[in-house]
Amino acid sequence: xxxxxxxxxxxxxxxxxxxxxxxxxxxxxxxxxxxxxxxxxxxxxxxxxxxxxxxxxxxxxxxxxxxxxxxxxxxxxxxxxxxxxxxxxxxxxxxxxxxxxxxxxxxxxxxxxxxxxxxxxxxxxxxxxxxxxxxxxxxxxxxxxxxxxxxxxxxxxxxxxxxxxxxxxxxxxxxxxxxxxxxxxxxxxxxxxxxxxxxxxxxxxxxxxxxxxxxxxxxxxxxxxxxxxxxxxxxxxxxxxxxxxxxxxxxxxxxxxxxxxxxxxxxxxxxxxxxxxxxxxxxxxxxxxxxxxxxxxxxxxxxxxxxxxxxxxxxxxxxxxxxxxxxxxxxxxxxxxxxxxxxxxxxxxxxxxxxxxxxxxxxxxxxxxxxxxxxxxxxxxxxxxxxxxxxxxxxxxxxxxxxxxxxxxxxxxxxxxxxxxxxxxxxxxxxxxxxxxxxxxxxxxxxxxxxxx
Amino acid sequence: xxxxxxxxxxxxxxxxxxxxxxxxxxxxxxxxxxxxxxxxxxxxxxxxxxxxxxxxxxxxxxxxxxxxxxxxxxxxxxxxxxxxxxxxxxxxxxxxxxxxxxxxxxxxxxxxxxxxxxxxxxxxxxxxxxxxxxxxxxxxxxxxxxxxxxxxxxxxxxxxxxxxxxxxxxxxxxxxxxxxxxxxxxxxxxxxxxxxxxxxxxxxxxxxxxxxxxxxxxxxxxxxxxxxxxxxxxxxxxxxxxxxxxxxxxxxxxxxxxxxxxxxxxxxxxxxxxxxxxxxxxxxxxxxxxxxxxxxxxxxxxxxxxxxxxxx
Numbered sequence: 146x147x148x149x150x151x152x153x154x155x156x157x158x159x160x161x162x163x164x165x166x167x168x169x170x171x172x173x174x175x176x177x178x179x180x181x182x183x184x185x186x187x188x189x190x191x192x193x194x195x196x197x198x199x200x201x202x203x204x205x206x207x208x209x210x211x212x213x214x215x216x217x218x219x220x221x222x223x224x225x226x227x228x229x230x231x232x233x234x235x236x237x238x239x240x241x242x243x244x245x246x247x248x249x250x251x252x253x254x255x256x257x258x259x260x261x262x263x264x265x266x267x268x269x270x271x272x273x274x275x276x277x278x279x280x281x282x283x284x285x286x287x288x289x290x291x292x293x294x295x296x297x298x299x300x301x302x303x304x305x306x307x308x309x310x311x312x313x314x315x316x317x318x319x320x321x322x323x324x325x326x327x328x329x330x331x332x333x334x335x336x337x338x339x340x341x342x343x344x345x346x347x348x349x350x351x352x353x354x355x356x357x358x359x360x361x362x363x364x365x366x367x368x369x370x371x372x373x374x375x376x377x378x379x380x381x382x383x384x385x386x387x388x389x390x391x392x393x394x395x396x397x398x399x400x401x402x403x404x405x406x407x408x409x410x411x412x413x414x415x416x417x418x419x420x421x422x423x424x425x426x427x428x429x430x431x432x433x434x435x436x437x438x439x440x441x442x443x444x445x446x447x448x449x450x451x452x453x454x455x456x457x458x459x460x461x462x463x464x465x466x467x468x469x470x471x472x473x474x475x476x477x478x479x480x481x482x483x484x485x486x487x488x489x490x491x492x493x494x495x496x497x498x499x500x501x502x503x504x505x506x507x508x509x510x511x512x513x514x515x516x517x518x519x520x521x522x523x524x525x526x527x528x529x530x531x532x533x534x535x536x537x538x539x540x541x542x543x544x545x546x547x548x549x550x551x552x553x554x555x556x557x558x559x560x561x562x563x564x565x566x567x568x569x570x571x572x573x574x575x576x577x578x579x580x581x582x583x584x585x586x587x588x589x590x591x592x593x594x595x596x597x598x
Numbered sequence: 599x600x601x602x603x604x605x606x607x608x609x610x611x612x613x614x615x616x617x618x619x620x621x622x623x624x625x626x627x628x629x630x631x632x633x634x635x636x637x638x639x640x641x642x643x644x645x646x647x648x649x650x651x652x653x654x655x656x657x658x659x660x661x662x663x664x665x666x667x668x669x670x671x672x673x674x675x676x677x678x679x680x681x682x683x684x685x686x687x688x689x690x691x692x693x694x695x696x697x698x699x700x701x702x703x704x705x706x707x708x709x710x711x712x713x714x715x716x717x718x719x720x721x722x723x724x725x726x727x728x729x730x731x732x733x734x735x736x737x738x739x740x741x742x743x744x745x746x747x748x749x750x751x752x753x754x755x756x757x758x759x760x761x762x763x764x765x766x767x768x769x770x771x772x773x774x775x776x777x778x779x780x781x782x783x784x785x786x787x788x789x790x791x792x793x794x795x796x797x798x799x800x801x802x803x804x805x806x807x808x809x810x811x812x813x814x815x816x817x818x819x820x821x822x823x824x825x826x827x828x829x830x831x832x833x834x835x836x837x838x839x840x841x842x843x844x845x846x847x848x849x850x851x852x853x854x855x856x857x858x859x860x861x862x863x864x865x866x867x868x869x870x871x872x873x874x875x876x877x878x879x880x881x882x883x884x885x886x887x888x889x890x891x892x893x894x895x896x897x898x899x900x901x902x903x904x905x906x907x908x909x910x
Contacts, residue, residue: 240868247655268871269657350754353742411741414762414852419740421847486656556870559849567851571764 190222192490194497196482197230197242198256202427203448205229207513208501214509215500225254225497242485246270251485253494254501257304259295259481260548266298267552267594272484273301277495283503291547292519296481298552304483305502308516310443311475311541312365314465318458320345320356320438331439331462335374335400338465339407345438346408354412357431359439361404362413363420364432366441368565371397373546374466374474380549385597387549387587389561390580398569398576400467405570417566428453443478444538447515461537477545479519517542553590560586649877655867659874666878677879679854680862683768687858688835691772696827699779700820703786717787724780732844735774761845764853771842771856782827789823790816792905818903825902829894836887839864859883 200208205227212225232239242265245251257265265271283305285293292306318328324344332338342358349355360366368389372379377394380387388394405413416431431437432446433453441464450459464474482501484494500506504520511518515535518524530536551557564579574582591597613621624631649666651659670677706717723731738744739760742751750757760770793816801811839860842848848865850857863883867876 243655243868243871268654349751351751351756353751353756355742411756411759411763414759415741415743418736418760418762419743421736421845424736424740559865559869563849563851567849567853571853573853 192223192493194223194225194253194494195228196225196254196256196497196501197228197252199230199232199239200256201229203452203514204510207510210513211501211506211509214505215497219496219500221493221496223493223497228252242270246485246487249487251487253484253488253490254498255483255485256307257481257483258554259292259304259306259479260550261554262296262304262481262483263298263550264552264554265483266301266303270486271303272486272488272491273303274305274484274491274495274498275300275302277491278302278305278499281495281499283499287521288519289521289524289542291477292479292481295479295547295550296483298550304481305498306479306481306519307502307507308511308514309477309479309519309542310445310516311477311538311545312370312441312443313461313463313472313475313537313541314439315432315442315446316439316460316462317432317435318460320435328458328460331460332465333462333470334465335404335467339404342404342408342439352409353415354409356435357408357412357416357437359441360413360416360431360437361401361408361441362417362566362570363437364430364440364442368394368398368561369476369546369548370441370464370474371401373476374464374471375400376466376473380551385551385591387551387557387584387591389564389583390577394580395576396467398565398580401565402569402572402576410570413570444515444517444535447532447535447538448513450534459534461534463537463541472541472544473546475541475545477517477542477547479516551587551591552594552596553587556590557583557587645877645880648874649881651874652872653874653877654871655873656871662874666875667882669875670878670882676850676854676857676862679850680857680859683855683857684836684838684859686768687772687775687838688832690768691775692828692831692835694772695776695779695782695831696824698776699782699827700786700824702779702783703790704816706783707787707790720783721780724778728778728840729844731774731777732841735841736845739770761856762852764855767852767855771838771845774841775838785823785827786820789820793819794905819905821902822904825894825898829891832890832894833887836883836890 196208196212198205198208209227212227216224230239230241232241242251242255255271257271262271266273283302288296288306289309292309296302296304296306314331316331321328321331326341326344332341338359345356345358346354347356361371369379372389372391372394375393375397377391377397378388379391379394416437419425420431425431427449428434430440430449432440432442433449450457463470463472465471466474482498484491484498488494501510504523507518507520507523508526510516511523512526512528515532517529517539518526524539524542530539548554549557560583564574564583568574568579569576573579648659650661650663652662652665653659702720706713706720710716738746741747741757741759741762744760746760747757758766758770761767797815797819798811801815806814837860838858842856842858843861843864846856848857848861848869850861859879860883863876863879866872866879
C-alpha cells in the first residue's frame with residue numbers, strides 16, 4: 146500500500162510538473178487582427194488591460210488619472226492598469242517589449258517614442274490598427290501631419306499620437322543678473338552664445354567647472370538640434386536617403402567641436418558622466434540646481450519649473466543660430482500609444498488607446514505635463530499659450546522639424562549619439578567622417594530592408 | 599530499504615528492480631530534466647540555428663548561411679573593439695585579482711587580534727549587489743563632484759577623469775572589478791588553512807626562511823585554489839557585463855573603450871533586433887571560452903599541485 150502511494154505520488158508529481166510547464170508556456174504569437182475585424186464590437190467585460198509605460202513623475206501621475214477616468218467611463222467594461230516598465234537609458238529600444246512579443250504574451254497597450262513606430266512596425270512588433278481607427282472615425286486630418294506620419298508605416302496606422310514637444314533655449318535670469326548680464330538679452334547668435342557661456346561659467350581652484358554656462362551636448366542639444374540650427378537636412382525628401390553629412394550639418398558639428406574645446410572637453414564629459422544613470426533627472430537637473438545657467442530643452446520643463454523652482458525667474462527663447470535666432474533649430478518629437486503584435490483583442494485595446502490619445506486623454510495629459518497636443522482641435526485651446534514660457538514653445542511648432550521616420554530609428558539614434566557625444570568632441574573622427582559613416586551604415590541597412598523600393 | 603521492499607511487491611514483479619529504480623530516479627529528476635531541456639538545451643540548439651539566420655526575435659528566421667559570422671569578422675569595427683576591450687580586461691584584471699585575493703588572504707590568515715572583524719570587513723563588499731554598487735560608483739567616480747576626486751580638488755588638482763576619458767576608462771573598470779573579490783579571498787583562506795603545519799615544521803628543520811616557506815610550501819598547496827580562481831575568472835571576465843552596462847548605459851563611451859563583448863552582443867540582440875547576429879556572437883564567445891579553458895586545464899598539469907600526491 147505504501148509503495149503504491151509512492152508510485153501514485155510520483156505519477157501525480159510528474160503530471161503536475163508537466164501541467165505546470167505547459168501552463169507556463171504562453172500561446173504562440175497570433176497573427177494581427179485582420180482588417181475586417183476592425184469594427185467588431187469588443188468583448189471586453191471584465192478584461193484587465195495592462196498599459197506598459199516608462200513614464201515617471203508628472204507624466205505617470207497624469208496618465209494614471211486618465212486611466213481612472215477611462216475605467217469609470219468606458220461602456221465596454223474593460224479596466225486599464227498602468228504598469229511601469231524600466232527601459233534602457235538613452236536607448237529608444239525596449240528589451241522587455243521584444244521578449245514579451247517574442248514570447249507570445251505582449252501587453253495590450255504600449256507607450257512608444259513615436260519616431261520609433263516605423264521601426265517597430267517594420268520589425269513586426271506592433272499591430273496594424275488601421276481598421277480599428279477607421280471604424281472609430283479617427284482620421285489623419287484630426288492630427289498634425291508630422292505626428293500622424295510618424296505613427297504610420299507603408300500606409301498602415303500602427304499607433305495613435307499622444308503629445309508633441311518643441312525645443313528652445315532655457316536660461317536662468319537670476320544667474321544672468323548675478324554676473325552683470327541683461328536678463329532680457331539672451332544670446333541670439335552662436336557667437337553670442339560662446340561669449341555669454343564664458344561669462345556665466347564658474348570654475349574651482351582646480352579649473353573644473355562648478356557652474357556651466359551651457360553644456361552644448363546636454364539635454365535636448367543633440368546633433369539634430371544643432372544641425373537644424375545651421376539649416377542642415379537629415380533626409381532627402383525625394384530619395385528618402387539619410388543625409389547626415391549635409392554640408393550645414395558638418396558646419397554645425399565643426400562649431401560644436403570648437404565650442405566644446407572652449408568650454409573644456411573634460412568638463413563637458415564630467416557633466417554627462419554625472420548625469421548617466423538618471424543622476425540628473427527631475428529636481429537633480431543641473432538647470433534646476435543652478436549648476437547650469439542655460440540649457441537647450443523642451444516644453445515639458447514648464448511643468449517641472451512650476452513644481453521644482455516656482456520662485457526662480459527663467460526665460461525661454463529660440464535657439465541661437467549662426468546668423469541670428471534659429472527657431473528652426475526646434476524639432477518636434479513626442480510619444481504615442483500602440484497595440485503590440487500578438488494581442489488578440491485589438492478592438493478592446495483600441496477602445497482604451499483612443500481614450501488615451503483622443504481629445505479627452507490628450508487634453509488632460511498635455512495640460513498636466515505642459516506638452517503640446519497632437520490633436521489639432523485640442524492644441525487650439527488657449528490654455529497652452531497662457532503661460533508665457535510655454536507660449537514660446539507653441540510658437541515654435543509651425544517651424545519645427547521632425548526626425549526621419551525610418552525603420553532603423555533606434556540604431557540611427559545610437560549612431561548619432563555616438564558621433565555627437567563621443568567621436569566628434571573627442572576628435573576620434575572629423576565631423577565629415579563621423580556623419581558620412583552614419584549615412585553609409587543606415588542607408589545600407591535601408592537598402593537591405595527594401596526601404597527605397 | 600524502500601527499494602528492496604518495492605522489489606518484493608507482487609504487482610511490480612514484471613519490472614526488474616533496476617529498471618524500476620531508473621524510472622523512479624528519472625521521475626524524481628524530471629522537473630530538473632524538463633527545465634534543462636526547455637531552458638538550456640533547446641535555447642542552445644536554437645541559438646546555433648539562429649546564428650545562421652537573419653532573425654529579429656519575432657518574425658520567421660531567414661537562412662543566410664555564414665553571413666553573420668562573415669559580417670562580424672570583416673565588416674564590424676565595434677566587434678573588434680569589443681573583443682579588444684574584453685581581452686584587455688581579462689588580461690589585466692585576472693592576474694591582479696589573483697595576486698590581491700591571495701595577498702589579502704595571507705594577511706587575514708595572520709593570527710592577530712580582531713582577525714574575524716577584518717575578514718568580515720573584506721567580505722562585506724561582496725554582499726552588495728553589483729547593480730547597486732555600479733550605481734553608487736557612478737556618483738563616487740564623477741570627476742568633478744564625486745567623492746573620490748574630492749581630495750584632488752582640495753589640493754587644486756582635477757584628479758583622474760576615471761570613466762569619462764579613454765586614458766582611464768578601462769583601468770577604472772579593472773579597479774572596480776577588484777572591489778568584489780571577497781569570495782575569492784575566502785577560498786584562498788580555506789586553502790591556506792589546509793596547509794599542514796608539519797610541512798612548515800619540516801621546512802624549519804631544513805633551515806627555510808619565511809620566503810622559502812611561502813614559495814615552496816604555501817604556494818604549491820594553494821595552487822588548486824589559484825587554478826579554480828583562474829578558470830572561473832576567465833569565464834567571468836569574458837562575460838563582463840553588469841558593471842559597465844550600468845555605469846555607461848552600454849554606450850561604449852568614451853571611444854568605445856567600455857564596449858565589452860557581452861554588452862555588444864546584448865545590444866545587437868535586444869536593441870537592434872539582430873538576434874541572428876547576436877546568436878553568432880554568443881557561439882563565438884562560447885568557442886573562445888572553451889578553448890581558453892581547455893588550454894588552462896592542459897597547462898594545469900605543469901603547475902597545479904594536489905597534496906594527495908597526484909598532479910593535475
